[in-house]
Amino acid sequence: MYQGSNLLDPAERSARGEALHHEVTGLKPAKAVTPYDQSWRDFIFAEVWSREGLDRRARYLVAIAGAALSSGEDGHLYGYVHGALKSKILSVVEMREAALHLSVYGGWSRGGHVDAAITKAVKALKLVDEPCAPIRGEPWDQRARGDFGGNEFMKVMTFAGGGGETPYLEAIRNFVFGEMWNRRALDERSRRWLTLVGVCESCAETPIKSHIYAAMASGNCKPAEMQEFVLAYGIHAGWPKASVIQGAVFAMTRNFEMGLGWNG
Incomplete structure (x- = not known):
């Protein structure tokens, strides 16, 4: 059952959706005049973003990765990046690290869109773009x-x-x-959410199952959170792709709780 299912009054649901849109993105939402616009307000923000199954930081990371990898309109990606930085739920350094991480699992071309959105948001919010640690600063064997x-x-x-x-x-x-993976500018749990969106978008069975299993087996993500992830992922990926991931989450949760490996 949706946690927002008590919103039986349409006006109340729309008001909550507008408020959450503004809260999440830090931007004033445009007037919803089409069914598509209304679905963002009344379903995605009013019902999904109000759910308690994932913390706000996790939702931002899933949404940023999903918007970047779905090749959707730039405004969605920018809104999430702007909101995450304005709310200080993610720092500029963490966001830059997220762009690198997503490049590995979604391709450098898509990671570049995230990096560009960060640059735009940093300028709009008048933030300091702090220097990031080099990929590697010392020689190695x-x-x-x-x-x-x-x-x-x-x-x-x-x-x-x-x-x-x-x-x-x-x-x-x-x-x-x-x-x-061992860079410390972004914590391991945060990297999990970015990785999960990337491998789910790959439509490749082995990476999908092994990473879903590892997210739980490592202790980074709880089984209940993985169920919530499927809903959040489906917003940008679409329900058909999310149905495949739902099946994988069911299977990997069963393996994890029975003490089996990801491949049984």
Whole structure:
């Protein structure tokens, strides 16, 4: 049952939707004159964003990733970024880190849209764009970086892997886990939500199931939160894609609660 299902009066629901739209984005919503506009106000903001199953920080991250990877209109992405920064729920440094992380799981082209939205919001809000830590500031031994990446993979995914000698598999071990996942500008739980949207958008069964399982097995995300994630994800991905993810969440929750691995 929707937590906002007690909003039986249409005027009350619309008022809540307008208020939440303004609260979430930090921008005054335009007048809703079409059914599409009204659905944003009356369903997405009034009913989904008012739910308590996910904290506001998690919802921002899922929404930012979803808006960026769905190739929707830029205004949706900008609204989420602007609201997250204005509310100080996410800092500029954390947002810059989120753009990097999403580039790995959604492609650098889409990550660039997030980075551009951050730059625009920083300017509009007159914030200081603090310098970010370099990807790596010191020399390293390539083998040592690979070993470190393998250990980080085990920590993040909760099972061994990250090996292989192809350029792609080396990049997973050396860059994705050897460098990006262990950067401290963004916490691991936040990285989970960005990753989940990215792998769900991939429509690739193994990444979807393994990352959903790892999100719970690592302790970063609770099973109930994963159910709420499906609804939040569906806003930008659409209900057909979300139905696939719902099935994966059911299956991986069962495996997790029975003490099985992601592949049973």
